[in-house]
Amino acid sequence: MKLGALAERAGITLSEGGDASVTGFAIDHRKVAPGTVFGAFRGASFNAEDVIPEAIQAGAVAVVARPEVAVEGAVHIADEEPRRAFARLAAGFFTPMPNVIVAVTGTNGKTSTVEMTRQIWRMCGERAASIGTLGVTTPDESVSTGLTTPDIVTFLSNMSGLAREGVTHVAYEASSHGLSQYRNEGVPVSACAFTNFSRDHLDYHKDMEDYFAAKMRLFDEVVDDGGTAVIWHGGEGSEWTRRAIEHAQQRALRVFTAGEQGEDIRLLARTPTQLGQTLEIEYEGMQRTIKLPLIGAYQASNALVAAGLALVSGADASMVFDAVGRLQPVRGRLERAVIAPQGSPVYVDYAHTPDAIEAAIAALKPHVDAEKNGRLITVFGAGGDRDAGKREPMGRAAADQSDIVIVTDDNPRGEDAGAIRAQVMKGVHAAGSEGAQEIGGRRAAIAEAIRLAGAHDIVLIAGKGHEQGQIIGSGENMRVLPFDDVTVARECAAEQGAA
Numbered sequence: 001m002k003l004g005a006l007a008e009r010a011g012i013t014l015s016e017g018g019d020a021s022v023t024g025f026a027i028d029h030r031k032v033a034p035g036t037v038f039g040a041f042r043g044a045s046f047n048a049e050d051v052i053p054e055a056i057q058a059g060a061v062a063v064v065a066r067p068e069v070a071v072e073g074a075v076h077i078a079d080e081e082p083r084r085a086f087a088r089l090a091a092g093f094f095t096p097m098p099n100v101i102v103a104v105t106g107t108n109g110k111t112s113t114v115e116m117t118r119q120i121w122r123m124c125g126e127r128a129a130s131i132g133t134l135g136v137t138t139p140d141e142s143v144s145t146g147l148t149t150p151d152i153v154t155f156l157s158n159m160s161g162l163a164r165e166g167v168t169h170v171a172y173e174a175s176s177h178g179l180s181q182y183r184n185e186g187v188p189v190s191a192c193a194f195t196n197f198s199r200d201h202l203d204y205h206k207d208m209e210d211y212f213a214a215k216m217r218l219f220d221e222v223v224d225d226g227g228t229a230v231i232w233h234g235g236e237g238s239e240w241t242r243r244a245i246e247h248a249q250q251r252a253l254r255v256f257t258a259g260e261q262g263e264d265i266r267l268l269a270r271t272p273t274q275l276g277q278t279l280e281i282e283y284e285g286m287q288r289t290i291k292l293p294l295i296g297a298y299q300a301s302n303a304l305v306a307a308g309l310a311l312v313s314g315a316d317a318s319m320v321f322d323a324v325g326r327l328q329p330v331r332g333r334l335e336r337a338v339i340a341p342q343g344s345p346v347y348v349d350y351a352h353t354p355d356a357i358e359a360a361i362a363a364l365k366p367h368v369d370a371e372k373n374g375r376l377i378t379v380f381g382a383g384g385d386r387d388a389g390k391r392e393p394m395g396r397a398a399a400d401q402s403d404i405v406i407v408t409d410d411n412p413r414g415e416d417a418g419a420i421r422a423q424v425m426k427g428v429h430a431a432g433s434e435g436a437q438e439i440g441g442r443r444a445a446i447a448e449a450i451r452l453a454g455a456h457d458i459v460l461i462a463g464k465g466h467e468q469g470q471i472i473g474s475g476e477n478m479r480v481l482p483f484d485d486v487t488v489a490r491e492c493a494a495e496q497g498a499a
């Protein structure tokens with residue numbers, strides 16, 4: 001493919017070098033081969049502008065970099081925002097693309113929503129895939145990528161690879177990191193969704209406004225002109241929801257709202273049942289009853305946003321709502337791991353923000369039998385090298401709503417695990433929780449929760465969900481010790497059951 005044609009498609013004017021043949025794209029100079037276009041970005045830990053000469057020596061035909069950077073011996077594609085220019089240029093190279101691509105942003109619920117959208121499409125007969133924290137999930141397999149949003153080259157090549165395998169519909173998760181680093185764009189996005197917004201990632205984003213602006217790039221720039229924005233508009237509503245609607249309107253997107261205050265899918269009533277919940281909804285003037293086989297208000301929200309995405313991308317309403325009634329659980333999201341020896345269910349959930357902890361506990365609370373003095377026992381921790389300011393509110397939220405809390409470790413990374421727990425405990429104490437325990441080792445903490453659990457109690461193990469390891473140390477000292485909450489809970493229950 002000629003560089004000139006790729007540039008023209010991306011709206012980039014080249015003064016020279018249009019005839020060069022492009023064989024690939026790379027953002028890491030060690031991956032450059034003859035004919036590669038190299039994106040030279042300044043990152044958090046490395047400045048790739050320093051290795052441009054090495055990239056050219058390895059055969060780079062063009063370098064996308066800031067205008068002030070020196071590029072000798074290859075075409076300099078100069079742009080103040082090189083990551084964006086690179087994404088647009090690379091998008092022309094990675095073809096074909098799936099016919100329907102939708103993207104989901106929000107603080108919590110992205111992974112669940114893209115996965116539910118995939119399932120709904122599949123039940124409507126489409127070949128569908130999802131890309132997000134759980135990896136790339138297709139009708140045939142699920143492959144982990146390590147990050148929620150892979151780097152732009154991986155993202156684009158995954159998309160075209162899926163299209164080549166015959167996948168026509170893809171839902172992908174747009175994290176704020178990915179959006180602010182232009183790691184997931186360049187593809188046609190016909191609809192986008194916003195689940196909710198609350199505190200997270202304030203280690204990376206300056207403040208809540210900065211974090212919100214990163215998310216809103218999806219609405220402001222990434223989605224196609226004339227696309228649709230599906231927005232959750234829940235019971236109490238939120239200022240952020242109102243602002244998301246404004247962003248969509250400013251961009252002249254079609255606005256589709258779902259929720260108790262939804263204009264398009266109106267949630268009229270939600271009744272928890274033993275194994276799920278019954279939803280009464282109204283869509284296009286017609287009332288429907290859906291038996292959602294998943295518990296928790298938050299799962300109903302994500303399911304209805306997913307239904308919205310399927311509807312706005314052309315699926316038949318009866319098939320969509322029928323599919324919602326057949327959704328399978330999403331790995332690590334209120335997943336029932338085991339029944340503890342005394343008879344109490346043990347749930348694993350990926351809640352790792354104050355808001356998510358509240359949502360996970362609220363989901364389980366109706367299932368605790370208060371008349372029999374049932375208790376909710378919550379085991380959780382907070383991640384190292386991530387937003388430290390969320391730790392205390394997480395502690396407070398957990399202690400406020402649970403009967404017993406056990407604070408433990410969750411990926412301490414480069415930080416002192418005891419110091420992280422102390423910050424979480426501050427919130428626990430602020431909530432006036434007595435009898436809270438601090439148990440560093442996650443296995444020991446889970447074992448203790450299961451030991452404490454009586455016949456009418458419920459155990460919630462929050463924070464790691466589907467994760468398969470405990471991350472300890474950083475940089476060259478980083479180690480990932482195998483750890484899976486579900487497996488550990490089963491092992492602890494078996495050990496105690498046998499005793």
Ligand SMILES: CC(=O)N[C@H]1[C@@H](OP(=O)(O)OP(=O)(O)OC[C@H]2O[C@@H](n3ccc(=O)[nH]c3=O)[C@H](O)[C@@H]2O)O[C@H](CO)[C@@H](O)[C@@H]1O[C@H](C)C(=O)N[C@@H](C)C(=O)N[C@H](CCC(=O)O)C(=O)O
Pocket residue numbers: 027028029030041042043044045046047048051133146147148149150151152175176177178181183
């Ligand atoms: C803070 C952050 O998001 N960092 C990500 C970012 O790194 P960066 O651009 O700052 O990269 P860098 O390491 O400083 O390097 C700069 C550039 O030099 C290049 N390089 C580097 C070394 C070299 O020898 N040669 C070379 O050319 C690199 O390829 C890169 O293009 O881009 C990299 C490549 O795309 C990512 O791997 C990296 O993710 C790190 C590992 C990470 O932990 N990210 C987390 C926080 C993250 O992104 N999480 C979100 C999920 C959040 C959520 O779901 O809530 C996600 O979307 O996954």
Ligand SMILES: Nc1ncnc2c1ncn2[C@@H]1O[C@H](COP(=O)(O)OP(=O)(O)OP(=O)(O)O)[C@@H](O)[C@H]1O
Pocket residue numbers: 106107108109110111112113133148173175195196298299301302332333334349350351352355356357359360465
């Ligand atoms: N709609 C929601 N409202 C509130 N909390 C939610 C919602 N959806 C999910 N959660 C909580 O957030 C946790 C993570 O859910 P999920 O993985 O779907 O979100 P995510 O946005 O992809 O998270 P991440 O940013 O880590 O990728 C769940 O386990 C649950 O505790």
Ligand SMILES: N[C@H](CCC[C@H](N)C(=O)O)C(=O)O
Pocket residue numbers: 148352382383384386410411463464467
């Ligand atoms: N995508 C989130 C996941 C957090 C999960 C939790 N287990 C932790 O390590 O903090 C992040 O990278 O912040």
Ligand SMILES: [Mg+2]
Pocket residue numbers: 110111112132133134148173
């Ligand atoms: Mg996710």
